[in-house]
Amino acid sequence: MRNYLVLATILLATACALPGGADVGNRSYQVTAQFGDVLDLVPQAAVKVDDVPVGRVDTVRLAPDGWSALVTMTVNGDVRLPADAHAYLRQSSLLGEKFVELTANDTTKPPLRNGATIPLSRTNRNPQVEEVLGALSMVLNGGGVAQLQTITQQVNLALNGNEGNVRDLLSKVDALVNHLDAHRDDITKALDGMAKLAKTLDDRKTQITGAIDGLTPGIAVLAEQRGKLTRMVDALDQLAKVAVTTVNQSRDDLVADLKALQPTLQQLAAAGQSLPKALQVLVTFPFTDAVLDDIKGDYLNVYLQDH
Structure with a gap:
């Protein structure tokens, strides 16, 4: 020794x-x-x-x-x-x-x-x-090999009788991967856009923090007035129900009134420009603008005789 x-x-x-x-x-x-x-x-x-x-x-x-x-x-x-x-x-x-x-x-x-x-x-x-031999020794002594055997057995049990479902799943996964690969440029652009957005938000985090801090008092007031706001919304709901009920109940009368007004409105529409001209003559009767142009001098005498 x-x-x-x-x-x-x-x-x-x-x-x-x-x-x-x-x-x-x-x-x-x-x-x-x-x-x-x-x-x-x-x-x-x-x-x-x-x-x-x-x-x-x-x-x-x-x-x-x-x-x-x-x-x-x-x-x-x-x-x-x-x-x-x-x-x-x-x-x-x-x-x-x-x-x-x-x-x-x-x-x-x-x-x-x-x-x-x-x-x-x-x-x-x-x-x-020494490290390579140590890793190889662990595998050969049953560590990795035993685990690999267990995994193989469990995979066989899972696939037994489900070959069709697994094949269909793999086909769908393949279609999904192909679809993602076809749109990889769009995905890349979307990720780049998200990166730019994140950078913009990070650059403006001071303003965002200030805005959130400014909203805090308003949110606190809304929280305090929550009961009143709830009652107001309930009152508006009741008003809407009453309005709907009133309209439904008066619907027949309203339709009848509109039908009664229909002839009058049709005649007014048919009168066209005649109605404004008639109103113009009415306010100047009996001396319309056309009559005044035919009178000589500064004065005009009118004699009315009652029969």
Whole structure:
């Protein structure tokens, strides 16, 4: 047992101080990457770009948040990386050593400066062999397989005898999907319109809040007057009932009066323009406008004789 402990100590010390590494030149710069999990990454591990060694790992330490790791690397100064570079934890082979791979997505952006930090959002790692074997072990030991068998049995029981209904349901679902796909432009426009409406409402939330606050006193008054409003509506309902009853009861008399007026109205309509002319002569009788034009002088004497 002691020999195994000594061997493990020697291996750990060797892993923590790997000799050699890429040539970083005289104009090297340092970059720090924040990883959620660095596994067994050690100092002096390789730093690569497109599988070409360009640097080495200097230190691996715990981040101030206590949940992530900070990996400080030295990179050859001739390697130009953009400011939005990504860092990934890779493995040289199935059981090989770990290394950090830096990717240059957009070389047109400003370069990554000395002392820059690649945040946690731009770092990641590959699944480990242990994790894959552990997941496979859970499936092979009955976890996933047993669940898959149960699901298959339940699906068979549900479909047994209902094939026609399921086929009809699938046909309707297919028709629905095709209909939605045919109107996807309209749906997109509707969603865009809703987004614009939501943005407009958000921009005017102060005015909307003010309007709602202004309505509050009025709503309170309406709530206080609810009893009176209810009585008023009931009174209007009674008035409407009385009016309807009165009209129904006087309907025959009203129809008879209108029929009696019909001849008079017909004669007035037949008189046409004669009635206004007759009224014009009546107010000036016996000296109408036509007679006055035929009289000479300023005075007119009229003699009336009673027979």
